Amino acid sequence: MTVLATALDTASAEYAAHREALLGKIDALDAEHAKALAGGGEKYVERHRGRGKLLARERVELLLDEDTPFLELSPLAAWGSEYAVGASLITGIGTVSGVECLITANDPTVRGGASNPWTLKKAQRANEIAFANRLPCISLVESGGADLPSQKEIFIPGGALFRDLTRLSAAGIPTVAVVFGNSTAGGAYIPGMSDHVIMVKERSKVFLGGPPLVKMATGEESDDESLGGAEMHARVSGLADHLAEDEPEALLRARRVVARLNWRKAHADPAPAEEPKYDPEELLGIVPEDLKTPFDPHEVIARIVDGSDFDAFKPLYGPSLVTGWARLHGYPVGILANAQGVLFSEESQKAAQFIQLANQRDIPLLFLHNTTGYMVGKEYEQGGIIKHGAMMINAVSNSRVPHLSVLMGASYGAGHYGMCGRAYEPRFLFAWPSAKSAVMGPQQLAGVLSIVARQSAAAKGRPYDDEADAGLRAMVEQQIEAESLPMFLSGRLYDDGVIDPRDTRTVLGLCLSAVHTAPVEGARGGFGVFRM
Structure with missing residues (x-):
């Protein structure tokens, strides 16, 4: 065992100051999350309940296996925009009938569940996650379609959502739609393109054009039920595979559909997990409020990996980047963590070699960000920092094992790229409330x-x-x-969520379980030309 030692003094004034500052940021984060939880506000929530309907989050809760976690994704989508925080859509990963699934749920208390530009981006990100990790998709549908005043930003790119559903199905990834209310216009194609469709009697309304549009387009008089009601689709059109009496029965039928998928993870169960030797609560006092002040990432690693057991790789070479092997919730991981913020040539070359080794061994990589970027100056330019930084970015770009990224502190400049920022398609990317990211400070x-x-x-x-x-x-x-603040960036979906540092181990464990639903296979070459 190579258990990490700790030098963290939890009784020091410095630790207390760091902890107090981060707790303040967590309180601010909780206030913003509360806006997403509130949906469209008390008036519209009560109106929805008055119609005898479950709220979107209640639907998700009934769908999930009892006492299992739900990893919500992009909860701050649309933060700082003219649209409601959360973008009228809930997305996340949860266990249904023992199967990890990607779940989306329209929130009809927010403008009837209509899709705005951020809803579209959030849904597309959810589809990306489902495809990359081979997660069955369950759509809990109740939406009036596009938010018409913003149609110019939705209509053309929005077609990708329907394309994604067909590609998921073509790849053998099951798709299930449960329709609770309106699923109009483009929204009708969600059940139309899903493998399995469940509708609720006298509630579900699925049509390309509702009665007013039909009247305008053809002069035909019609009503909701005959045009697109659940019974019509179950008995006449055949769009509905199952007809439920009410919402709880619809969710039960969805659970039964998933139970019959014969779905298997690509990998056997992980090794037994061991809790870290140090209290995750102590993560609150590690990152300084002033990100120019360095901190030791070993202190973070020691509080998230199994048994605080970490085998360092090249610890004496390029020490500003910590690299090494560990397990997290029983899954093997290779870790790259910034130590002093700046990446030099040695760190870049070490990273490239380490990434190649992880690919040879089919081991996922975890990037823990606290970097101001690659070193600048005449000495470093003459020493080849450009080609060495490019070597690291090349390795990250062409690596095929799953990547997970967590922004703990600074994530600036090309260092953000080299540490697998959003543009480099990590399977999941989360930020701590202490993080900042921009082209430079x-x-x-x-x-x-x-x-x-x-x-x-x-x-x-x-x-x-x-x-x-x-x-x-x-x-x-x-x-x-x-x-550069995390809520601003999260609102634009540059991460998959801002998380409490104390939840890091749990969040990463859920992500690692999800990525192992699909095969984990590294690149065996194909890294392009490394300039020497």
Whole structure:
């Protein structure tokens, strides 16, 4: 056993300050999550209940196996936009009849469950996760279709949702639709393109065009039931495979459908898990509020991996990047964690070799971010930092084992890319409330703009306004600071959620279980040209 030792002093003033600052950020995060939980607000929730209907989250809860977790994804989608936090859609991974499934549920208390541009992005991300990890998909449908005022941003790209359903089915990944109310226009294609369809008697309404549109288009008089009611689709059109008397029965039938899928994970059960030797509660006091202050990622690793047992790889070479092997909830992982923030040539070369080794062994990779990027300066440019950084990014780009990323602190510049940021398609990416991500730090970015403006004025022989410069720098710093915060980034779906650090082990365990539903196979070459 190579159990990590800890040097964390939980009685120190420094630890207490870090903990207090992070708890404040968690409180702010909880307040934003509460907005998503509230749906459309008390008025619309009560109106929905008054119609004898379950709320979207109640539907998800009844669908899941009792006392099993639900890993909600992108809960802050649309944060900071004109649309409701959560984007009128719930997505996540949960266990149904013993099978891990990707679940989506429209929230009809938010504008009738209509889809806005962020709903579309959130649903597309859910489909990506289902496809990559071979997770059966269950859609709990009640939506009036597109939010018409924003149709210009939805209509053309929105077709990808229906394409995804057909591709999931073609890949042998089951799709199930449970329709609770309206499923109109484009929304009708969700049950239309799902493998299994369940409708609720006198509740489900599925049609390409409702009675008003039919009247306008053809002059035909019709009513909801004859045009698209559940009984009609069960008895006449054949769109419904199962007709349920009420919502609980519909969810029970969905559970039975999943139970009959004969679905198997690609991998055997993991090895027995062992809790870390150190309390995950202590994760709250590790990351400084000022991200320019480095922290030891071994302290984080020791509180999330099985038995705090970690075998370091090249610990004396490129020490600003910690690499090594561990298990997490019984699953093997290779870990890359930033130590001092900056990535040098040695760290980049070490990372590339480590990623190749993980691919040879079919071991998933976990990236723990706290980096300001690759080192700059004449000495480092002459030493080949560009080609060595490119080597690391090449390895990340062409690695085929599943990648998981967690932004703990800074994640700036090309370091974000090298540590498998969103553009490099990690299977899952989460952020702590302490994280920040941008092209560079706010002070650095404002300073660069100031230097460029000063040089431009000098080249034109004009005097430079220092007072205006100070105002500009302050404005830019404020803007970049706001745009680098995790809630802003999560609202744009640049991560899969902002999580409490104390939940990191649980979240990663759920993700590792999900990725092992599909085969885990590394690249055996095919990394392209590594410039030496």
